[in-house]
Amino acid sequence: MQPTDEVLDDEVLDEAEGADSFDEVEEFDPFEGMSDEELDALCDEDESLAGFGDVEPGFRSGFVALVGRPNAGKSTLLNACYGKKVAITSPVAQTTRRRMRAVVNRPGYQLVFVDTPGIHKPKDGLGSELNKSALFELNDVDVVAFLIDATKPIGRGDAWVAERVKNARSKKVLVLTKADEADPAQVMEQLKAAHELMEYDDEIVTSSVKNFNVDAFIETVAHFLPEGPRWFPEDMGTDASDETLVAEFVREKVLRRTRDEIPHSVGVICDALEQTKKVLRVHATIYVEREGQKGIIIGKGGEMIKHIGIDARRDLERIFGTQVFLELDVKVKAGWRDDEAQIRRFGYNAED
CATH class of the missing domain: 3.40.50.300 (P-loop containing nucleotide triphosphate hydrolases)
Incomplete structure (x- = not known):
């Protein structure tokens, strides 16, 4: 988790390949030609790597x-x-x-x-x-x-x-x-x-x-923590984006409301978030792999999707601290659990 040490730029290494030693390489100034704004931005980046705010000795x-x-x-x-x-x-x-x-x-x-x-x-x-x-x-x-x-x-x-x-x-x-x-x-x-x-x-x-x-x-x-900086601001609770929280809490309600093979086939994407003066307007799409699964999630007369939306909205209002208007759609994406591109689209791939 520690910032890595700086390495020589590829161009500097290329210049050094034909020299007997690095002493023969022309002195390189990495800041040459940078504007004051660019230098300020670089300093800000270095400060962010050091952590957030001053910490006492032994922190x-x-x-x-x-x-x-x-x-x-x-x-x-x-x-x-x-x-x-x-x-x-x-x-x-x-x-x-x-x-x-x-x-x-x-x-x-x-x-x-x-x-x-x-x-x-x-x-x-x-x-x-x-x-x-x-x-x-x-x-x-x-x-x-x-x-x-x-x-x-x-x-x-x-x-x-x-x-x-x-x-x-x-x-x-x-x-x-x-x-x-x-x-x-x-x-x-x-x-x-x-x-x-x-x-x-x-x-x-x-x-x-x-x-x-x-x-x-x-x-x-x-007890096992090393001495180090404050990695995140004190007022930051989680690194999850608002869109991620919406998708996850909608999916949770689907898991809790459905049974059998439905839960493993469900993926959710938050399509839009819009904060108005009085309400947070949210649109999310629930994806399944088969038409039959879509019918189960929608339910007779739309009853199941209605309950899923009510349950999810309560949690989202608690999290965001505002009234939420939640609109849900259900779509079929056959075989998405074996499709690397779709797994990445849902944000479930290892790199994320």
Whole structure:
């Protein structure tokens, strides 16, 4: 996460190729010919790389990735740490499709939590992209929090994830989730099984819905943060755009209102946001893969899409702090989960 050191420009290297040493290369002034405005812009860029605002000596900051199998409780824990809902949740596996970062500021440190898609055996192009997105974060953070559901037996899927986490350079913290749904004996058995997978730098048992050990989890991972700048402004909560939040919360309501194969086939794009004096006007399109799925989402007499819109609008009004007028369309895009261009269009590709 640290800014990389500057490297020599390609043209300078080309000039040096025929010289016996770099001493023979004509002195190069990288600022020659730049206007005052360009120099000011360069200085502003350098200041932004240094962080946001002055921090006291010993200030610590860093990034913490939440990883694990689908439905391990990653998004629920992120919301609990942040203090309000910014990541969507549902009982459906693979609910999280986008990496989302939420910033937690405390005296003396800044934590940036990174919510990742659940790591699983992919069945299509979308699944492969989600895996790549999650695995990419392992070596790009200071701490990896490996989440394991306290209520489900540890199996080959957990072992597969553990092998990837084990090879990461980051500090590793075992997080046993959903402790409120498990009895003490079950928790102890899960901890024992988790330690057979790999070694950890620390461990903690949590329940996000009961707010059990959430603050303790924050303090646990903060212990491993290096000294550093404030990476994000104190008033910035998440790096998700308004359009992304609209698309995600509409998709969440589809997941919660539909069953069977519908949820995995759904993608949402926010087409327009327009803030007027009194209301935020929003248009979003829900995409599915088959005509039958479109009919289910619209529902008899349009009842299903009406309820989806009402549910989504309530969350969006809470997030944006204003009245929202939400208009939804439903369209068919056959086979989009195996189409790299469509996956990128929805913003579900690993590079994003």
